[in-house]
Amino acid sequence: MRWEVFKQDAPGKPHQAVGSVHGADPEHALLNARHVFGRRPAAVSVWVVPADRVLARTAEELAAEGPPRAAGGDAGQARRFHVFRKSSHRRSMTFVDHVGDVDAVSHEAALAAAIAADGPEPALAWWVVAADDVTRSDPEDAPSWFEPARDKTYKQQSAYGTVTPRRERGAAP
């Protein structure tokens, strides 16, 4: 199975989509996410969600087809949804950022509510994920899961400075 991974770099910053991992079950996926995306700083939290449980729409898709409609219409109990948004075409290593939560009866209703509440700057892409579909690392585990990576400076390019050959006396240019 494929799982989308969200990583929070520091407390107070949003969870951001960083890629995906393969895993057989939620625990396996969560630990794989830590192995793949937590091997260098900075991280304090990772979330994983089955890839097929993400409602994704780009601005182009919404303009062409209008907002998506849920199969069950407006029926059902409200649940919590996490909403993610891409706001810029600027080059980045992350995709959508967690911008807020919505209580709604479906992914589609949550997206509609997020769009309605959106500000003047157009969103480039939206992802909506049910909170119940998310498997999360425990914040109390951060000292063990993520902090030790800070000390592994042998694999951080900033620890290397500029590497230049010393000119040997008499060597040909």
Place this chain on the structure above:
Amino acid sequence: MTTALETPPTGTLRDALVARLTALADDELLLGHRDSEWTSHGPLLEEDIAISNLAQDEIGHAVLWYEVRARLDGSDPDDLAFHRDPEGFRSCLLVEMPRGDWAFTMLRQFLFDCYEAEALPRLARSPYPPLAEAAAKAHREELFHLRHAGLWVRRLGLGTEESRSRALAALGVLWPEVGGLLAPLPTDADLVAAGYLPDWEALPGAVVARARAALGAADLDPGRDPVVPAVNARDRVSPQRAELLATLQSVARADPEAVVW
């Protein structure tokens, strides 16, 4: 509450501490080395990345222990790792054995993690600050290691008939050797008497209990408790240790004049 031992030990106590640190470091180095043999041969791309993390963690612990030893006797960690003869190593057979199949590696890692989970908190309470600080640092990673090891114990024991039988076969070889890991060095008694290793006598029982509980939860019965010898000098060169070190040291030893690698 014991007060910190301000001055470094001298004489026989110093030698005993050097021996203990060497055993700690050598175990980590050889285990990390065996883990690293999986790189580019793992069962899944994500597992290749995972085992590489574990290998780096264990070798990182080895460096910590060698550095504490270096402060005591001026030794050089690279010299100890790459130019010491096999007779001078103080590793146990458990970590020397070849990597085997994935069940073997995961279960060996699990057993060693059970040991670190009990040894490191005790060492972190040592009144000798360099020892305590190194143990505290290594212990940070241990929580994650236990989580990862537990994941594999369950999936091996509760997965398929094949994963179960491979797990039991691995335990058949590994479990008896836990005794060799847990047995004290001949000079550990001096350190215990002088207060350097708090609660050290309780270590073997705690490790075995922890391991047995996790294995049992995965329906894996390792059999009778391993025999823990009164002492293990760890000075025997097993064929596995000889083979491992011959590879590990081959490039360094081929150019003994080299100062910088």
Place this chain on the structure above:
Amino acid sequence: MTQAAASVDEGDPRLRRFEARIAAGEKIEPGDWMPDEYRRQLIRMISQHAHSEVVGMLPEGAWITRAPSLRRKLVLIAKVQDEAGHGQYLYHAAETLGADRDELEQALLTGRAKYSSVFNYPTLTWADVGMIGWLVDGAAIKNQLMLAQCSYGPYSRAMVRICSEETFHHKQGKEMVIAYAQGTPAQRRMAQDALDRWWWPAVMMLGPHDSDSPNTPLLVRWGIKTKTNDQVRQEFIDEHAPELMEAGLRIPDPDLRYDEETGHWVHGPIDWDEFWRVVKGDGPCNVERLAARNKAHAEGAWVRAALEAYAARRPEAVEA
């Protein structure tokens, strides 16, 4: 007209809008409209790139157990781990286009998929590890910096992440080779020998001459490539040739010279016969590389089956 260009429907109005978006610097994301040929070319490029990372773990991975210092051991494990990670990010990018990772892996294992021929050469000494870091990763970085600007969002993002990690590979390789070039006589010989064997494979790694590269025009048109192979190759040689010589090493190209007028290094003729032989599977290590990957895959089958069986029986969440 190339086969690729022939399959593009130039009359499609959606194509005009798509190209206008790219010209405006917008990223194309999964779900956006794209020509079939854009999707096809990207899956081809990205999966070849992913396979190269995974196969690339083997030549250097072979030296982990023999790394001659504790630091070098940690560095090499981390570097090869990164290559697995880079493969992982790239398979993800291909998956966003609808590719299936298992199918891509099968294509590699059965010899149907291509990967960078540079990894079909053997690593004969410890210095090869340093030389690969300096030259092969150096060439890769030039390519990756260019691809980080690519129009397809997931590929661009994977490249940005890869670039941030690859710089350490380049620096540690350079650090190693400089140390050996200025070390013991045995180390100096080892460094020179490594350069003698890796220079041309690294130069060729940047791809065939533009005139022999049929896919390039379409890739440039759609913002997947922003520079041609020859341009990137020139950047690579201009940066690395003087530094290698400054380290006291001799580059195995008797025709290599600096052209004052253009400010570029001019290189001798490239042996493309060898390149095509190695790409088509006749290199020194092609068989070995694929055999190793097949063995790992086969030996891992019971592990993957156990994971699936456990998941099927116990779909609970977190297990602390």
